[in-house]
Amino acid sequence: xxxxxxxxxxxxxxxxxxxxxxxxxxxxxxxxxxxxxxxxxxxxxxxxxxxxxxxxxxxxxxxxxxxxxxxxxxxxxxxxxxxx
Numbered sequence: 001x002x003x004x005x006x007x008x009x010x011x012x013x014x015x016x017x018x019x020x021x022x023x024x025x026x027x028x029x030x031x032x033x034x035x036x037x038x039x040x041x042x043x044x045x046x047x048x049x050x051x052x053x054x055x056x057x058x059x060x061x062x063x064x065x066x067x068x069x070x071x072x073x074x075x076x077x078x079x080x081x082x083x084x
Contacts, residue, residue, distance in 0.1 A: 002049075016041045017060055020069045021048060036065055 022037035034053045039045065053065060 017063050020065055
């Protein structure tokens with residue numbers, strides 16, 4: 001995943017994940033990619049981004065996705081059924 005293009009970065013240490021707000025699985029070709037919705041430290045909710053878990057583990061090895069999860073059993077990416 002990429003950081004938002006308008007995200008101001010003065011120093012690499014300014015951009016660090018704070019919380020996991022949700023999770024989803026997307027398909028890239030034939031491959032399932034697990035992603036997390038990240039709230040970044042010192043950034044507003046407007047700056048949350050979906051990031052590949054593999055990228056997060058590589059860039060921020062000390063950031064434990066499971067410990068930072070701010071949601072209960074289900075992620076935010078699920079089918080909504082109404083009026084059926």
